[in-house]
Amino acid sequence: MIEASKSPITPAIRWQKVTINKIQKRTPTVTSFFFTPSVLFSFRAGQHVEVRLTAPDGYRAQRAYSIASAPENSGSLELAIEKLETGEVSPFFHEAAQVGDEIELRGPIGGHFIWQGSDSGPILLAGAGSGVAPLMSMIRHHANTRSDVPMLLLLSARSWEDVIFRDELLALDEKKGAFKLVLTITREMPKREGDYGRRIDTPMLVEILKRLPSPLKRTYVCGSNPFVTVASEALVGAAVEPGSIRTERYGQ
Amino acid sequence: MTVTRGFTGKQREKTEAERLPPGQALTTDFPVLSAGPTPQVKTEAWSFTLKHGPRPVAKWSWNGFNQLPQSKMTRDIHCVTTWSKFNTAWQGVMIDDILAAAGVDEPIQFALAHSFDGYSTNIPTADLIGGKAMVATLYEGKPITPDHGGPARLLVPHLYFWKSAKWINALQFTERDTAGFWEERGYHMYGDPWREQRYSGD
Numbered sequence: 001m002i003e004a005s006k007s008p009i010t011p012a013i014r015w016q017k018v019t020i021n022k023i024q025k026r027t028p029t030v031t032s033f034f035f036t037p038s039v040l041f042s043f044r045a046g047q048h049v050e051v052r053l054t055a056p057d058g059y060r061a062q063r064a065y066s067i068a069s070a071p072e073n074s075g076s077l078e079l080a081i082e083k084l085e086t087g088e089v090s091p092f093f094h095e096a097a098q099v100g101d102e103i104e105l106r107g108p109i110g111g112h113f114i115w116q117g118s119d120s121g122p123i124l125l126a127g128a129g130s131g132v133a134p135l136m137s138m139i140r141h142h143a144n145t146r147s148d149v150p151m152l153l154l155l156s157a158r159s160w161e162d163v164i165f166r167d168e169l170l171a172l173d174e175k176k177g178a179f180k181l182v183l184t185i186t187r188e189m190p191k192r193e194g195d196y197g198r199r200i201d202t203p204m205l206v207e208i209l210k211r212l213p214s215p216l217k218r219t220y221v222c223g224s225n226p227f228v229t230v231a232s233e234a235l236v237g238a239a240v241e242p243g244s245i246r247t248e249r250y251g252q
Numbered sequence: 253m254t255v256t257r258g259f260t261g262k263q264r265e266k267t268e269a270e271r272l273p274p275g276q277a278l279t280t281d282f283p284v285l286s287a288g289p290t291p292q293v294k295t296e297a298w299s300f301t302l303k304h305g306p307r308p309v310a311k312w313s314w315n316g317f318n319q320l321p322q323s324k325m326t327r328d329i330h331c332v333t334t335w336s337k338f339n340t341a342w343q344g345v346m347i348d349d350i351l352a353a354a355g356v357d358e359p360i361q362f363a364l365a366h367s368f369d370g371y372s373t374n375i376p377t378a379d380l381i382g383g384k385a386m387v388a389t390l391y392e393g394k395p396i397t398p399d400h401g402g403p404a405r406l407l408v409p410h411l412y413f414w415k416s417a418k419w420i421n422a423l424q425f426t427e428r429d430t431a432g433f434w435e436e437r438g439y440h441m442y443g444d445p446w447r448e449q450r451y452s453g454d
Contacts, residue, residue: 012453062275062334111437112287225284232289242289
C-alpha cells in the first residue's frame with residue numbers, strides 16, 4: 001500500500017540582496033536598521049530573518065534577527081540590533097554599516113513565536129532589552145489593525161534610557177485602548193504609576209494578570225536566555241498554563 | 253563487519269575549521285533553545301516508551317531504563333541558530349541497545365521522538381541505529397539539567413541539535429516520514445548541518 005507523503009512542501013527561503021534605507025539610534029546600545037528587500041515577502045508578526053555578511057576572503061557570518069516592523073510594512077523591514085562587544089555581526093552594523101549599503105538577508109523564518117490578529121486574547125507579552133523586537137511587530141500589527149484583543153506588554157530594561165521604542169510605546173499606552181504598557185526598570189526608580197523597579201517575578205505577574213479584563217489566553221516571552229528562563233518560571237509560578245507560554249531566546 | 257557494542261572510539265582528529273559546518277560559529281557556552289517553559293520532570297514520574305505506530309512495544313521506568321547497557325559518546329554538536337560546540341561528553345543508552353532490549357530486530361524506516369512537553373521531531377531510523385544515537389541521561393558525567401533536556405534527551409549529534417529532542421518520553425517508529433513540531437513550522441525534515449539543511453527547502 002502506497003500513501004502519499006504528507007511532508008510539508010514549502011519553497012526554499014532564498015537569500016536576497018537588501019539595501020539599508022534608514023538607520024535610527026534607539027538607545028545608547030541599540031540601533032534600528034531598515035532594509036528594502038529586492039523581492040518583497042509577507043511575514044507574520046514575531047517571525048525572524050537571517051542576515052549574512054561576507055568578508056573579502058570569502059568568510060561568512062550569519063545571524064538571526066527578529067523583525068520589529070509590522071507585517072503591513074513589508075517594504076521596509078526594521079531590525080533592532082544591539083551592540084555586543086564580543087560579536088562580529090553587530091559591530092559591523094554599529095561601526096561600519098551606512099545607508100545605501102547592501103547585505104544579504106532571507107526570511108521569513110519561524111512558525112511558532114507568531115501572533116496573528118485572528119488569535120483571541122488577552123495576550124501578555126514579556127520582553128527584556130532587545131527581546132522587545134518581535135513583540136513590537138505584534139504590537140504594531142495590533143495597532144495597525146485596530147485590534148480589540150487585550151494586549152499587555154511587560155517590558156524590562158536597565159534604565160529609562162534603555163527602553164527601546166519608548167516614545168512609541170508610551171503613545172500607544174496613552175490611547176487607553178486595548179494595549180497596555182507596564183515597564184519594569186531594574187537599575188532605576190520607576191517613573192510612571194503602575195510601573196516597577198525590579199526584575200520580573202511571580203508577585204509582579206500575579207498583579208499584572210489582575211489588570212487584564214479576562215483570563216490570560218497566551219503569553220509570548222522574548223529576551224536573553226537567563227531572562228526567558230526566569231520570566232517563564234515566574235509565569236508558571238503565577239499559575240499561567242505552561243502550554244500557553246511561547247518563548248524565543250536571544251544569543252547565548 | 254562486527255560492531256563492538258558500546259565502543260564509539262575517540263573523535264577522529266580534524267582541524268577546527270574542518271570540524272565546523274558552513275555558517276556555524278564555535279562557542280564554549282552551552283546555549284538553550286526551546287519553544288516554551290522548561291518542564292520539570294521528576295525521575296519518579298519519568299518513563300520511556302518504544303512504539304510501533306500507535307502500538308506500545310516496550311516501556312521503561314527511570315530505574316529500569318538505567319539498568320540498560322550504558323555507553324558514552326563525545327561529539328561535536330551543531331545548533332540551527334548557528335552555534336557549534338565541540339567535544340560534548342554524554343552518557344546514556346544507545347538506540348541499538350534499546351531496540352535489542354525490546355526485541356526489535358528490524359525497525360521500520362522512520363521515527364518520531366516525542367517529549368514530555370508535547371513536542372516532537374522526526375529522524376530516519378537509519379540515523380538512530382548503528383552507533384549513531386542514544387538516549388542520554390548524563391552530560392559531562394552529571395545528570396542532564398532540566399534546561400538542557402533532563403532527565404533524558406535524545407542525542408543525534410550528526411544532525412542539527414533540534415533533532416536531539418529534549419525531555420524525551422517516547423520513540424515512535426512510523427511507516428512514512430512524518431513532520432514533527434519544528435518541521436511542521438518550517439524547519440528541515442532531515443537537518444544535515446554539513447549541507448546547511450536549516451529550513452524547509454534548503
